[in-house]
Amino acid sequence: MLAWALVGAVIGMFLFVPAALLLLVAAFVDAGNRPGAWFAVTMPITAVTAFALIVLPPDPENEPPPYFNASLDSTDRFYDWEFNKRKEHLRDFGATSIEVYERAGQLELKVGIPESFMEGQSQDRLREKIAGLPGVVEVRLCAFHTCDY
DSSP states (O other): OHHHHHHGGGGTGGGGHHHHHHHHHHTTOBTTBOOOHHHHHHHHHHHHHHHHHHHSOOOGGGSOOOEEEEEESOGGGGGOHHHHHHHHGGGGGTOSOEEEEEETTEEEEEEEOOSSOOTTOOHHHHHHHHHTSTTEEEEEEEOSSOEEO
16 A cells, blocks of 8 residues: 555555555554564654655755746747847857747747856846847746746
């Protein structure tokens, strides 16, 4: 049951984890057998460790770096020669990656930001250059989980 709870965590089967842990403990309980001190100490520690691994947020040092996400006015920009030429010049201002993709019928531009900019480059200047591309409606700074509007 514990294995299925971990496999099925995506569809909400993580709710079975407490019951699975109780079943594992019940396998060692016998009418004439009382758990020893080691068992009384390790079970709460194990439960707290499992809870912490599931609930606590991930380490921020392991999250991917922030990026800019720009909304474009039309899906036709994907074929726009001027837009494609100018977006490649974003690398001169510190962009690490440039991706154009469609989401929910709208074209979006994702521009990677380096951990540190070289001399003459800055995050604000890169944002200005992205906003200056033809067809860019809105530019947001995004982290792994959120985007600032």
